[in-house]
Amino acid sequence: MAIPTFGQATPLSVRPYQAGDEVAVLDLVAADPLPGQPPTTPAMLAEALAGRSPVDGGWWAELDPPVTDVVHDSRGQVLGVVSYATRPGDGAGFLLWLHCREDTAVANTLIAHTLDRLGRRTVHAFEFASALTHGLEGLPARHRPVTRRALEGAGFTSRDLWRYMRVPLPVSGLSNAAHVTVDECEDPPGKRLEVREDGQLAAEATIGRPVTGTGVLWWISVVPAARGRDLGLALLGSALDLLTGLGAREAILYVDDGPVGDPEHDRTAANGMYDRAGFTEVDRLHSFTRRP
The missing domain is CATH 3.40.630.30 (Gcn5-related N-acetyltransferase (GNAT))
Incomplete structure (x- = not known):
């Protein structure tokens, strides 16, 4: 699916994650470094793609299998990734994790795509710790300001819940x-x-x-x-x-x-x-x- 975006010479396109995207997605995660967090390994990514996590595992077990999609440009270069799922128990949707090198157009595209796929329902974002991190239960707001602004611009309300220390x-x-x-x-x-x-x-x-x-x-x-x-x-x-x-x-x-x-x-x-x-x-x- 091609999506026109402001600030981009050509439209961005969204497609499902493929096995060959692993290196590009790991590079995207590594582009959001946070002190105290270990490097994300292929094994950690595989767990996140499967909808499992060593932290908050009970919450993940309540979700349908997650869907992971990537955004790419006209040359096929992967510029962003997002994973989302629904919870059958209450019908809520969840934007589980997202990485975009803090590019505004890519962040907006990923969020708009996720909301379109989840449909008209309550959607939570960055609610659980994923296997990509060491227990990071939320979006680090100061290190990820573009992603935060993109979420708030899409109608999300922010909740400041955790202090992360080292x-x-x-x-x-x-x-x-x-x-x-x-x-x-x-x-x-x-x-x-x-x-x-x-x-x-x-x-x-x-x-x-x-x-x-x-x-x-x-x-x-x-x-x-x-x-x-x-x-x-x-x-x-x-x-x-x-x-x-x-x-x-x-x-x-x-x-x-x-x-x-x-x-x-x-x-x-x-x-x-x-x-x-x-x-x-x-x-x-x-x-x-x-x-x-």
Whole structure:
């Protein structure tokens, strides 16, 4: 299908993804580098094309098989890619992932094509983490400004939901929690750390196995009765030391600190703890919704 676009000498065309597009699509993904994210491999791309992901796998299982299409020019050069699907349970559509080298015309073409294919229904974009990334649950708004503007220009409403942070390893100056037990964890794959006091769980953390030198802190929490004495910070020190021992050279994490004033997502204490540990914010992750 040929689509006329502004700013292009010739119309762009859209067609289904083919096996021979793998290298071009991997190059498109690599053109959106984000600190702390490992390079996307052919195996990761294959999982994303199949509609599977090691993170948010339950959400992906609720979707119909995804459709992936590419945009190309008159010479056949692949300029962009988009993957989308529908959810039978509620009829919603999902723009799952999109890469376009932050070219406005290509982004607009991909989004318009996706909306045309999904039809008149509520459509969510960048709602789940795909297998292309290491748990990136949203669009990094500062690193992908063209894609964000194209979505909003197409009628999507943006929701700022996650703080994405990273720190080089090892981290010095942090204490370690006493009496930490470490066990294997399968979902997500990695290690689970626990601190128990008087036989009761006081704090816990989950880390992911490092990938190309990057480890993930998936979860850390302290029960209310044990708060106020830096147990969380000490457990964070233990988790980061464990990641370092497993070969990680940096650690990343995601904080779901939604809109200010939302008591359910008040992460003031958590953000303060990560700042004290030396984490810096890489970007804010946005999800999007467009209603018919």
